[in-house]
Amino acid sequence: MVVLKPLKVVIKNIEEHTVMNLRAKYWPDASDVDDESHYEASMKILIPKIIMVLPWERLMLRYAFPIKCVDVLYAADETTVVEVHAEYDPTKSTKPKGVIHWVAEPSIGTAPLKVEVRLFDTLFLSENPGEVEDWLTDLNPSSKTTVAAAFAVPVLRHSSLGDQFQFERLGYFCLDPDTTPDKLVFNRTVTLRDSYTKAAGK
Template sequence: MIEEGKATLRMKQDMQSDNFNMYDLIAYRIKFTPHPHAGDKWCIYPSYDYAHCIVDSLENVTHSLNRLVTERWVDGWDDPRLMTLAGLRRRGVTASSINAFVRGIGITRRLSLQTWMPIMDLDAKKWPDAPADDASSFYKVPFSKVVYIEQSDFRMKDSKDYYGLAPGKSVLLRYAFPIKCTEVILGDNETILEIRAEYDPLKKTKPKGVLHWVSESSPGVIPLKVEVRLFDKLFISENPAELDDWLGDLNPHSKVVVTDAYAVPSLRHAAIGDRFQFERLGYFVVDKDSSPEKLVFNRTVTLRDSYSKGGK
């Protein structure tokens, strides 16, 4: 009888492969350890690496996250679009939310398809409100003659179901004053260059629309520039595993990068991992790609998330 550790069964592989980790892997080795189910019936067991192949075959696993990473469809194992622990952490999902999600699943042998929604819901619903008497609940923002609003919050043509700004229409700048659009400056190709408005310092106007905004910190000084990364579901279909060309189902808009977004000055000293709620936009976390010159924010979840119940 061959003693434990004296012999192994190796796989015959390509010794010219660029991946030296694949050179003649150990497939089986001798272990005189009782198996939890088979007892002492066997003494030859697959190695950890080879066991992956066997399990994938038995469980009909046909798709691998590894391909998404190695072929650079995503930005590594911690890409916020992946449901890896590193990806969830980088996206800003809290540890308590992940733990609660895992406890909710329990241990099962049933084939199940997990989605983003339960994790996102856990995180958003448990986001704490700042105490009213805490100094961190308040911060000052400048209000100057030049303010910036979202491009989507302005239209040249108004409608009854639209609550944004339009020529001749009033909206409320959140925490500030009502304003009314009086003139629109257009450039080439009818591009909107500037919106001129008057504000109501007495707040007599009571518009329905409320907009978030960012102001110049001082005359002629543009607001703090940051990079914002907006993430959506990685695949278009609810179950890409059912498709022959599952890579062709990748969502081309799963990651949108806004390189020159404007933010309030108080964010200047934010640190990596800090989480914030950007009003009307969602929850965001400071990414590890941030530098002293420019902060990078990853969107954790929107306030009204568009992920479908079966989305990935």
């Protein structure tokens, strides 16, 4: 799991130095009988910033448990959310409104693994740029987007050139040759959905 635009969430009803071992599938569509890996979670986690978390909303942390937002901390502009306080339901009896992926502190007081992620999309906006009168106007301005400070699960620290991954809900990625011992760089090679088909309404 990798979070591109992280929002810090502190789970208030877990003791400060608690670390949980959770069971997660090796890949998203693996069956329940497949081997599973361990996923550690502390009381401080990061979820996608694009998720709008409101005080009355309940969300399921993937492979974990439901959480309910109980407080929101804002920046000086009083509109930008910088931190969310939540409580979790250990019984898992709460009905969540959705499921989100997330990354936890690998250990108490340690920030998650920071990586650079390059999101490559189609070079042209249309499926057949040769049919466009001026093909330059058909270039996709978002054909490459760089996320300089994404957070990832610690196991990606051991990635090697040639390794390929599916980042949940984000697409398929490989390690870029620009990677250095101090900075891991991942390229998205395939999205989860065909944007051309979506644009055509198929």
